[in-house]
Amino acid sequence: MTDRHRIAGGALTATIQAAGAELVSLRDADGAEYLWQAGPAWRRHAPLLFPIVGRLPGDTLRHAGKSYRMTQHGFARDRRFAWVSREPGRCRLRLVDDAESRALYPFAFQLEVEYRIENGRLAVRSQVANPGKVPLPCSFGAHPAFRWPLVDGAAKDAHRLTFAQAETGPSLRLEGGLLGDPEPNPVTGRELALKEALFKRDALILPGVASRAVRYAAPDGTALLMEWEGYTDLGLWSKPEGADFLCIEPWSGMSSPKGWDGEFNDKPDTMHIAPNAQRTFEWSVEIKHGGSAPKPPPGG
DSSP states (O other): OOSEEEEEETTEEEEEETBTTEEEEEEOTTOOBOBOOOOTTOSOSSOEEOSOSSOOGGGEEEETTEEEEOOTTOSGGGSBOEEEEEOSSEEEEEEEOOHHHHTTOOSOOEEEEEEEEETTEEEEEEEEEOOSSSOEEEOEEEOOEEESSSSTTOOGGGOEEEESSOOOSOBBOEETTEEOOOBOOOOBTTEEEOOGGGGTTSOEEETTOSOSEEEEEOTTSOEEEEEEESOOEEEEEOOSSSOOEEEEEEEEOOOOBTTOOOBGGGOTTOEEEOTTOEEEEEEEEEEEOOSSOOOOOTTO
16 A cells, blocks of 8 residues: 555645655646645645644653653654545545554544545545543644745745734744743734744744634735634744745644643643544645735635
């Protein structure tokens, strides 16, 4: 069985690999690639973040008096998922706890991810289930990296994000991988002008993001419309120099705040999934072509 599967429908094709259940390609009808191709600046495409988003102090998970090694964004992105189904327009993959995961994270879980192309868009539906007997503390996030610039020859600082709602709340930045204090938000109403300097201090985080959609647009009107449900926060990230990608990351959960170093069950912004329950998360992306200024995303 091959470790990659391509799905297609209408004007889109997407390729998914079993390693990390990761999306590794997103192309339009002309074959243009819109996903970052894991170049030297960053060796990933669109990893899944589980069972944590961001970092814990000292990369250590503390639970019931024991310490476990838990590095940035968790281990799911580095595990091989099992194929559940593979069809021309969709596929589903699954990761369950085992001896290897329990050495790092002493909880029962099942993580399923479905990719499907329908109505001209790629939709990614993830479900975190708790088959265990105690509540499952975790975070979950998506981390897709798109081309920046979106079209060849376009200036990076001519791109912008337009949110579905005004984003008036504070933003957060990282200090040594941990959350710093709230600070003013660089989003002006519903718009954020993109520039490399925006990421000199690592990711820009919008906790409790109001929008459920954002349009990422190039100056010629080419745009990606991204929507999400089930996620509570949003991260935006690139590297400040020489990295031609922009990550638009819906999350549920974030890094630990600086100064906190306690029991994982008590970590701020952690979900607690009851036994025999589950949480579902979905994001989708649609490619828009056109020679005029982009329209605002839905909900605006």
